[in-house]
Amino acid sequence: MxxxxxxxxxxxxxxxxxxxxxxxxxxxxxxxxxxxxxxxxxxxxxxxxxxxxxxxxxxxxxxxxxxxxxxxxxxxxxxxxxxxxxxxxxxPSVVRRGDLVISISTSGKCPVLAKRVRKQIEKQYGPEYQEYLLLLSQAREKIKASYKTEQERGKALERVMDSGILELIRVGKKDLAEETIERCI
Ligand SMILES: C[C@@]1(CC(=O)O)c2cc3[nH]c(cc4nc(cc5[nH]c(cc(n2)[C@H]1CCC(=O)O)[C@@](C)(CC(=O)O)[C@@H]5CCC(=O)O)C(CC(=O)O)=C4CCC(=O)O)c(CCC(=O)O)c3CC(=O)O
Ligand SMILES: NC(=O)C1=CN([C@@H]2O[C@H](COP(=O)(O)OP(=O)(O)OC[C@H]3O[C@@H](n4cnc5c(N)ncnc54)[C@H](O)[C@@H]3O)[C@@H](O)[C@H]2O)C=CC1
The missing domain is CATH 3.40.50.720 (NAD(P)-binding Rossmann-like Domain)
Known part of the structure; x- marks a missing residue:
């Protein structure tokens, strides 16, 4: 224990x-x-x-x-x-993907349920999320420096997240993901 x-x-x-x-x-x-x-x-x-x-x-x-x-x-x-x-x-039960941290608690009511939910979440949020978050955080810094209004920044970040980079990272195409981000910004 x-x-x-x-x-x-x-x-x-x-x-x-x-x-x-x-x-x-x-x-x-x-x-x-x-x-x-x-x-x-x-x-x-x-x-x-x-x-x-x-x-x-x-x-x-x-x-x-x-x-x-x-x-x-x-x-x-x-x-x-x-x-x-x-x-x-x-x-709590915890799923970690680098800086992405997902905690699950049943507030003491049934820890084994927390464990089950963790296993389901682990399938949904695979190891690719670590790299994904890293690239998103870098993209976010660039976006902050490139756009003045909060609305513009929000839209740029949405474009990055909708661009399919998660799938690219999942299949090991990190370079292509980075190029895609550049195009979105
Ligand atoms: C209140 C809490 C106290 C705390 O903060 O530690 C607590 C309490 C108790 N656990 C008991 C039993 C078991 N606990 C586990 C597993 C985990 N227990 C964890 C947390 C917590 N357990 C807190 C509530 C969290 C919540 O509610 O969400 C996890 C999430 C985190 C961790 O421990 O790291 C981890 C899963 C990690 C993962 O895999 O994701 C298993 C299964 C297993 O080990 O495979 C069993 C055996 C099955 C069973 O008995 O149900 C018993 C009875 C003991 C007895 O019978 O003597 C009590 C006492 C009671 O309920 O009175
Ligand atoms: N392992 C399990 O799945 C479960 C454990 N528990 C409970 O959790 C507790 C711990 O269980 P385990 O980790 O399996 O036991 P364990 O026997 O493996 O570990 C207990 C540790 O406490 C240390 N210890 C004992 N007296 C000490 C003292 N005075 N000062 C400092 N250290 C001391 C021992 O050296 C040992 O390393 C127990 O109360 C047990 O009843 C309950 C349910 C399930």
Missing amino acids: AQRKVEGLVESQASVTVISPSTTRALDTLAAQGLIRIIRREYRQGDLEGTFLVISATDDEEINQAVFAEAGEKGLLVNVVDQPELCNFIV
Whole structure:
């Protein structure tokens, strides 16, 4: 459980510290890559000093309670996995395509539905969306510099988005997509 939450945080560029006497191989690899810090011992009162967000994923009810209490005292965001009553925020299911981030939450009512919806959205918004968004953001900068009114800018961006570049990216024709954008602007 901890590993899954850490992976989500690392993907969001969070600075992550794991406190646990034992860790999974995947977490050890992240630490070796310098992406997280591991403190190899049990949680102690005071460990939450200086943190912004806390996830407690131990299999020890008492520890989870203690972490929740310390986080509450310090006014931190806290999530005790699988105990919604010990959470002041809920972790959503997430689809990431570069800077395109789609979060799905059932507000704790049925996480497995969130997972199902994620899988459907993943099919609809494939990996090509990462490149697509990158090109759109570059096009948008050019459009901002080329047109004076908001209306003109909006129309130019619509032209780019209606030009079929998503399909071109999908079939690997990035050069053609870039040329098409130039013509639209
Ligand atoms: C409230 C919340 C707390 C929180 O913020 O963590 C919570 C709570 C609970 N989950 C439970 C079980 C399962 N959770 C999953 C999966 C996910 N759970 C996630 C989030 C959340 N889970 C938050 C609500 C989010 C929302 O509502 O949208 C996801 C989206 C994100 C993530 O965890 O990273 C991730 C899917 C990621 C993905 O794949 O896209 C699976 C399926 C699986 O693992 O394959 C099962 C087993 C099936 C089942 O039991 O339903 C139980 C019962 C435990 C028990 O029976 O003891 C509780 C406790 C309760 O409901 O009381
Ligand atoms: N894995 C799953 O699919 C599910 C897990 N859960 C619940 O989620 C929680 C975690 O589950 P898992 O990740 O499977 O357990 P796990 O046993 O794999 O991981 C628990 C981790 O907590 C660490 N830990 C224990 N005491 C600690 C302490 N005092 N200080 C710091 N670290 C400590 C352990 O070293 C271990 O690495 C449990 O409460 C479990 O009941 C509930 C439903 C499903």
